[in-house]
Amino acid sequence: MRLIIAIVSAISRGLGVIAALCLLSAVLSVSEMVFVRYVLGHSTIWQTEFTTYAIVAATFLGAPWVLIQRGHVNVxxxxxxxxxxxxxxxxxxxxxxxxxxxxLLAYAGWVHYEEAWSNNWTSETVWAVPLWMPLLPMPVGTIMLALQYVAEIMRLFVEPDAEDGASRNTLFSDTAEGTRP
Known part of the structure; x- marks a missing residue:
């Protein structure tokens, strides 16, 4: 079980790095767009669309890493x-x-991706990006987020609690709450 947790977490961390690179590329494309438009006086073709796709990809691909970091909203x-x-x-x-x-989100994302792939959808811009490319991060990110949730559930039962060093597997423990054997 620990091996599964480690593998899923490593993939999630790798996706977190890719998400960070997507954000960096979005920042660079916006900077390039500003330079081309306002310094050189030329029009831009791909920068706005690319930036939007990169930020959305970073959101979905980075979600499993955010779960590892306990960064999701939690009351x-x-x-x-x-x-x-x-x-x-x-x-x-x-x-x-x-x-x-x-x-459910992963399933819907996969259906949408598959439709874009099989129907050869492209964006309605001059750049005409095949839409399967910007849609792929949604099913990939949500499937990995689902796997990371499974790993986090497994982690509750196999890893010690950081607070007191006791096993977190107190749900099935024979000892009374708050006491140690």
């Missing part, structure tokens, strides 16, 4: 007030609901 006031068993149960339940949502 945890009830979790913090709950005992260890209830806290783990609430974390698992929240992750399962999130997994369901992300799974």
């Amino acid at each position: 945890d006031i009830l979790q913090l007030a709950a005992g260890p068993r209830l806290r783990i149960a609430m974390e698992v339940l929240a992750a399962l609901f999130s997994l369901l949502f992300v799974g």
